[in-house]
Amino acid sequence: MGDVNQDIKDVTIIGGGPTGLFAAFYAGLRGVSCRVVDALPELGGQLMALYPEKYIYDVGGLPKILAKDLAKNMIEQGTQFGPDIVLEAEVQQLVSEEDHIRLVTGRGEFLSRTVIITAGKGALNPRILECPGWDAHAGERGGAVTHVRRPEDFRDKRVLLVGGGDSAVDWALGLQGIARELTLIHRRDQFRAHRASVVQMREDAAAGKLTILTPYEVRNIHGDNDCVTGAVIFENATGEERHLEVDVVVALLGFKPDLGPVGQWGLELQRNSIRVSPLMETNIVGVYAAGDITHHDGKLELIATGYGEAAVAVNNAVHYLNPKARVNPGHSTNLKVFGQDEGEDS
Ligand SMILES: Cc1cc2nc3c(=O)[nH]c(=O)nc-3n(C[C@H](O)[C@H](O)[C@H](O)COP(=O)(O)OP(=O)(O)OC[C@H]3O[C@@H](n4cnc5c(N)ncnc54)[C@H](O)[C@@H]3O)c2cc1C
Incomplete structure (x- = not known):
């Protein structure tokens, strides 16, 4: 008790x-x-x-x-x-x-x-990524997380955001200038978020402030000593894989x-x-x-x-x-x- x-x-x-x-x-x-x-x-x-x-x-x-x-x-x-x-x-x-x-x-x-x-x-309950490596690195210390509580925690980190809704797009805007590198992937080409924010995000991507990859999903997350060092993502239309060096994977997939x-x-x-x-x-x-x-x-x-x-x-x-x-x-x-x-x- x-x-x-x-x-x-x-x-x-x-x-x-x-x-x-x-x-x-x-x-x-x-x-x-x-x-x-x-x-x-x-x-x-x-x-x-x-x-x-x-x-x-x-x-x-x-x-x-x-x-x-x-x-x-x-x-x-x-x-x-x-x-x-x-x-x-x-x-x-x-x-x-x-x-x-x-x-x-x-x-x-x-x-x-x-x-x-x-x-x-x-x-x-926040949805997590059902992929190898998530459980091993889940939690703020490990680098596989479901929320951004304090943007400063992401300062100078290479951040991979996953999702296509409002919070994914909001943090694709909000972590610019804080994260060292910022990549957003989404399994569809269209985002389900506030239209003005999506327009702004696409403009920022065109200006080189972040990278947007669609339609991509996470295949696995890997790292050293419990810390994330990278993720393998794949284009779901073709299966073609890419390796990204990242310090944090943020799954913003709703609840x-x-x-x-x-x-x-x-x-x-x-x-x-x-x-x-x-x-x-x-x-x-x-x-x-x-x-x-x-x-x-x-x-x-x-x-x-x-x-x-x-x-x-x-x-x-x-x-x-x-x-x-x-x-x-x-x-x-x-x-x-x-x-x-x-x-x-x-
Ligand atoms: C995308 C979307 C759009 C919507 N648009 C509209 C709209 O335009 N107009 C409209 O009228 N409605 C809309 N809704 C529905 C509306 O949001 C809900 O009807 C409303 O939120 C219900 O309010 P609630 O307080 O009953 O429950 P909730 O908003 O679900 O709040 C319940 C709270 O209880 C907490 N809780 C649950 N279990 C426990 C527990 N065991 N211990 C402690 N805390 C617990 C949860 O954490 C949560 O914070 C929309 C819903 C969605 C998903």
Whole structure:
């Protein structure tokens, strides 16, 4: 058993994507204490992990917004009441005890009176390269990695980026002037990334700032003393191989959705989702769910739906915690918590 954090919260939200962040906002609005736990190193869920540079057009009141900007706004709104934020902590177990629920994570244990599961598609595990040499060199010290956390770690290195989405193209731009040599390979000729970034990247390649090779894939990675020294790549149309001397291979291939530990918590599941009542209750008392992780009749996996479900889940959790508290919070335009002097907050 890990360390137990004794600061028991009224509401703990598992997953800091858009639904979890809106739930954190709502918990603050209702005046209950709150903690958000996420497996990833940053908040924002799929918006930040999968498509930060894509425009979203179907969030009410925002005709067009980049996913990363929506995430930024959601983080500002969701953290305004000061919830405890615990990142890089996948919740592995959820255990109902006498008057609280215990959450077991790799970063210790947390106690909560209620839980709202907003875990989306589950833990978003980065896809790795399925080729010889990856496992032997995986990790920042070895040189086969799935993310760029600090660009400075790549200073003066020969870097091979693999991928064709937003993060591959973003780092093909972002590591210029830092990496000594920069090569991007992708298994298709077309990139699935923000068009302006692709245009910029191709212009930079024409100016000799990086090398783009398509349609290429990695055949193997090799090195000395656990450190990468090179990779063999091949043109997938012809099979023709090339050897590249590189110090780091960065696989930017997106994330693999995996319900992960959520499936082991005794929740009633349907089609890899958690079955919920119209009040967003699960089959476990005190445990609610909202957002992409839920299933109910008429379910739509959309950000807008997640917001509504988060509000329903939090308001019912508040009523469960204090049966005298109304489920309906009233309108934010009237709430004292926002400095309005009409209406009641509880
Ligand atoms: C490419 C793409 C484009 C999209 N475009 C749109 C669009 O235009 N409009 C729209 O409405 N929707 C769009 N969506 C869908 C939208 O992103 C999702 O509906 C939304 O992200 C769901 O939010 P969520 O908070 O429920 O889950 P998520 O965003 O998936 O967040 C869940 C969070 O829970 C965390 N988590 C999971 N398991 C655990 C665990 N055991 N312990 C701790 N943390 C855990 C994850 O790390 C993640 O951060 C798009 C999706 C994709 C992939």
